[in-house]
Amino acid sequence: MTAEEIEELRDIVAEYTATNPLLVPVFEAFERDLAEARKREAAIRLARRLSAPALI
Known part of the structure; x- marks a missing residue:
């Protein structure tokens, strides 16, 4: 959901x-x-960012 939609x-x-x-x-x-939900999404994005270098 975008900020405008919210x-x-x-x-x-x-x-x-x-x-x-x-x-x-x-x-x-x-x-x-x-x-x-926003907090969970932010935590997931952070976890993905932190684990991405390990995948390369």
Whole structure:
């Protein structure tokens, strides 16, 4: 997901939560999951970068 797509999604979430506050916890959980996924992806990229020279 690109940064632009994430920002667009956040705008949509803001609209939904403004009209339905019960959705706030759902979207907060989504934000946490998204942050965790980004951390995992960054760790995987780092591991690949560190192991790449060993493969050459």
